[in-house]
Amino acid sequence: MDKPRALPDGRRDLAVAAATLAGHLPPEFAPLATLAYNYWWSWAPGGEEVFSSLDPHRWLRCGMNPVRLLQELDPSRLRVLAMQPGVLPRIEALARALRDELGRPERPITLPGRPAVIFCAEFGVHRSLPFYAGGLGVLAGDFLKELSGQGYPAAGIGLFYSQGSFHHRVDSSGWQHEFWLDTDSDRLPAAIVTGADGEPLTVNVPIRGRDVTAQIWRVDVGRVPLYLLDTNLPGNAPGDRWITSRLYVGNREVRLAQYALLGIGGVRAMRAMGIEPALIHLNEGHASLALLELLREQIAAGLDFTAAKERVRAGTVFTTHTPVAAGNETLSTDDLRSVLPDLPASLGIEWAGVVAMGRIRPGDPGEQFGLTPFALRMTGAANAVSRLHGEVARQMWHDLWPGRAPEQVPIGHVTNGVHLATWMAPQMGALFARYLPGWPASAADPATWQHVDDIPDGELWAVRCELRAGLGGYVRDRSVVERLGRGEPLPYAESAARAWSDDSLTAGFARRIATYKRLYLVTRNLDRGLRLMNGELPVQLVIAGRAHPQDDDAKRTVQQIFALNYLPNLGGRVVFLEEHDMAMAARLVRGSDIWLNLPRPLNEASGTSGMKSALNGGLQLSVLDGWWAEAYDGANGWAIASNPALPAAEQDAQDATALFDLLESEVLPLFYDRDEDGIPHGWVQKMKTSLKSIGPRFTATRMLGEYVERARAQLAAPGG
Numbered sequence: 120m121d122k123p124r125a126l127p128d129g130r131r132d133l134a135v136a137a138a139t140l141a142g143h144l145p146p147e148f149a150p151l152a153t154l155a156y157n158y159w160w161s162w163a164p165g166g167e168e169v170f171s172s173l174d175p176h177r178w179l180r181c182g183m184n185p186v187r188l189l190q191e192l193d194p195s196r197l198r199v200l201a202m203q204p205g206v207l208p209r210i211e212a213l214a215r216a217l218r219d220e221l222g223r224p225e226r227p228i229t230l231p232g233r234p235a236v237i238f239c240a241e242f243g244v245h246r247s248l249p250f251y252a253g254g255l256g257v258l259a260g261d262f263l264k265e266l267s268g269q270g271y272p273a274a275g276i277g278l279f280y281s282q283g284s285f286h287h288r289v290d291s292s293g294w295q296h297e298f299w300l301d302t303d304s305d306r307l308p309a310a311i312v313t314g315a316d317g318e319p320l321t322v323n324v325p326i327r328g329r330d331v332t333a334q335i336w337r338v339d340v341g342r343v344p345l346y347l348l349d350t351n352l353p354g355n356a357p358g359d360r361w362i363t364s365r366l367y368v369g370n371r372e373v374r375l376a377q378y379a380l381l382g383i384g385g386v387r388a389m390r391a392m393g394i395e396p397a398l399i400h401l402n403e404g405h406a407s408l409a410l411l412e413l414l415r416e417q418i419a420a421g422l423d424f425t426a427a428k429e430r431v432r433a434g435t436v437f438t439t440h441t442p443v444a445a446g447n448e449t450l451s452t453d454d455l456r457s458v459l460p461d462l463p464a465s466l467g468i469e470w471a472g473v474v475a476m477g478r479i480r481p482g483d484p485g486e487q488f489g490l491t492p493f494a495l496r497m498t499g500a501a502n503a504v505s506r507l508h509g510e511v512a513r514q515m516w517h518d519l520w521p522g523r524a525p526e527q528v529p530i531g532h533v534t535n536g537v538h539l540a541t542w543m544a545p546q547m548g549a550l551f552a553r554y555l556p557g558w559p560a561s562a563a564d565p566a567t568w569q570h571v572d573d574i575p576d577g578e579l580w581a582v583r584c585e586l587r588a589g590l591g592g593y594v595r596d597r598s599v600v601e602r603l604g605r606g607e608p609l610p611y612a613e614s615a616a617r618a619w620s621d622d623s624l625t626a627g628f629a630r631r632i633a634t635y636k637r638l639y640l641v642t643r644n645l646d647r648g649l650r651l652m653n654g655e656l657p658v659q660l661v662i663a664g665r666a667h668p669q670d671d672d673a674k675r676t677v678q679q680i681f682a683l684n685y686l687p688n689l690g691g692r693v694v695f696l697e698e699h700d701m702a703m704a705a706r707l708v709r710g711s712d713i714w715l716n717l718p719r720p721l722n723e724a725s726g727t728s729g730m731k732s733a734l735n736g737g738l739q740l741s742v743l744d745g746w747w748a749e750a751y752d753g754a755n756g757w758a759i760a761s762n763p764a765l766p767a768a769e770q771d772a773q774d775a776t777a778l779f780d781l782l783e784s785e786v787l788p789l790f791y792d793r794d795e796d797g798i799p800h801g802w803v804q805k806m807k808t809s810l811k812s813i814g815p816r817f818t819a820t821r822m823l824g825e826y827v828e829r830a831r832a833q834l835a836a837p838g839g
């Protein structure tokens with residue numbers, strides 16, 4: 120008998136890549152190579168420090184990518200470092216901790232060894248892996264990290280974009296310009312999965328009547344592998360190589376080809392690597408074409424269409440993230456025909472039957488194939504991402520279940536949560552470790568968070584001030600350079616460096632700039648805003664984000680902010696930062712005292728940046744929408760109860776007034792109300808209230824717990 124061959128799952132390929140990198144390092148530094156090839160370091164305590172301290176300047180130059188850092192470091196520098204006390208022991212301790220992490224026993228979801236496989240068009244794992252655009256991707260990355268931490272078998276499936284997500288510059292008129300950079304795959308902590316023959320494992324997907332070949336990259340996120348399909352191969356036609364070029368590429372047909380590759384190719388890749396999923400989780404509609412392949416497999420195995428559909432439903436779950444009808448992409452029959460001409464034959468049905476699966480009303484010829492209705496119909500369980508979004512989604516998709524009342528529509532919700540170790544500042548974590556019993560292992564227990572009350576006000580305030588000052592330094596540096604880069608006059612470029620204060624109330628707003636997020640509300644009531652910025656009790660505002668390349672409305676929002684640039688004294692108090700990524704997001708959510716979120720109600724499915732801010736003692740000043748509608752309890756922050764019955768312009772005017780009223784009458788007085796010890800005890804009290812009520816409820820730990828509980832119930836049901 121032959122020995123059982125190891126699965127061609129890329130594990131060995133990553134080990135080979137790490138060994139190759141280790142070969143370039145002095146032997147005592149070899150463990151760094153293994154660490155560099157697993158993003159676990161990015162949330163492990165002290166992990167970032169181990170790499171950044173090797174060469175802090177080059178660390179930033181390398182975009183915080185440890186593989187690139189180790190490739191570029193001068194070995195003579197390492198030899199000097201080796202003689203410094205503590206350097207090698209720290210590396211060894213971290214390497215040991217990684218081995219322990221990988222060696223922990225698995226916690227099965229159902230059957231041992233059967234993973235949850237998460238399909239998503241974007242994964243935000245770290246800024247050095249530029250395969251995410253915003254909240255959806257960062258959530259998917261947080262999900263993988265949490266699965267790893269809780270020890271569940273899991274894998275992610277996505278795309279390896281040769282140009283990733285876009286970068287942007289804003290010109291001095293405030294107009295956003297996009298550009299793309301090539302992903303340098305040789306420098307990523309990724310390896311091409313090879314088969315038993317040592318050649319890259321590939322899968323073929325019939326797209327536009329041609330077999331498109333994709334290879335598979337593996338990236339390790341702790342214990343969880345992330346597999347990324349890549350069509351940028353010499354054997355593919357140029358148009359097919361472009362399929363995995365850019366996230367959500369503008370061209371409709373290419374985008375549809377991306378969805379086909381992600382879904383159909385993703386399932387084939389999973390099979391080729393010998394992965395037998397317990398459950399397939401389709402995260403947002405982009406991934407929903409996986410269901411076509413799962414159906415085809417069952418039909419090829421001999422099931423009739425109805426039985427095939429029931430089998431597929433039993434093992435799949437779908438999460439919807441888009442509460443606005445227009446945001447849910449639909450495809451015309453022509454689009455489908457041109458990109459996936461073989462579809463009806465592979466399923467043994469007619470085109471009419473294919474399109475009907477993606478319609479809300481199957482018989483309505485005027486309706487296109489919607490990715491979301493298709494996924495809702497063909498998966499066994501569906502979730503929205505907050506309680507309120509659940510209500511919105513049930514209302515929105517209610518016609519898919521004619522005859523049912525909206526409350527009986529089978530869409531539940533699992534409110535999003537964020538990965539604690541990624542988003543909580545190390546200083547905050549260290550403080551918690553001193554006062555919260557069992558921290559961080561005990562973080563999932565709400566009772567643990569009640570001990571926030573045991574933290575002396577002065578210590579919590581000191582950490583808040585340290586984090587605000589950290590952001591202040593960053594804002595001062597970045598704003599000067601970015602403004603000079605745009606060709607702004609020197610006095611203006613340097614105004615924030617002069618006026619930005621480490622002690623002033625600092626407000627943050629950072630997320631995708633979409634019109635519904637209403638950044639423009641902060642530029643309403645201009646006189647009032649100016650008075651606040653320059654008053655006795657000043658507020659300063661840092662804004663970051665990027666508009667979708669095709670969203671000119673959103674780009675004009677940024678221009679409105681820039682139109683204020685030359686108002687006297689404003690340039691020092693309002694700063695717009697370019698190139699919002701996960702690293703910048705971390706600085707902003709950690710350093711801001713208050714976090715603004717101003718969506719037009721019912722447009723924000725959940726929102727997660729506010730949760731990240733809350734974990735760092737930031738207080739929310741937000742519209743009651745998405746997660747905040749269920750988190751706000753009257754004492755743990757501030758809420759704007761927008762009135763959706765009003766015409767949009769009036770609603771905007773009212774909400775902007777409410778924002779400034781709250782700032783003026785409550786937020787600023789509380790922040791600046793200092794006792795003799797210089798501490799704003801009322802503010803710190805509110806921080807504690809916020810931490811205790813939000814901390815345990817809006818982490819990825821709680822989120823994953825709910826997903827797993829639901830998955831087990833689904834899989835235990837008849838047919839599961």
Ligand SMILES: *Cc1c(COP(=O)(O)O)cnc(C)c1O
Binds near residue numbers: 252253255699716728
């Ligand atoms: C968390 C995060 C988001 C999501 O922000 P929302 O407030 O949910 O819109 C977007 N971009 C980045 C880089 C993030 O880290």
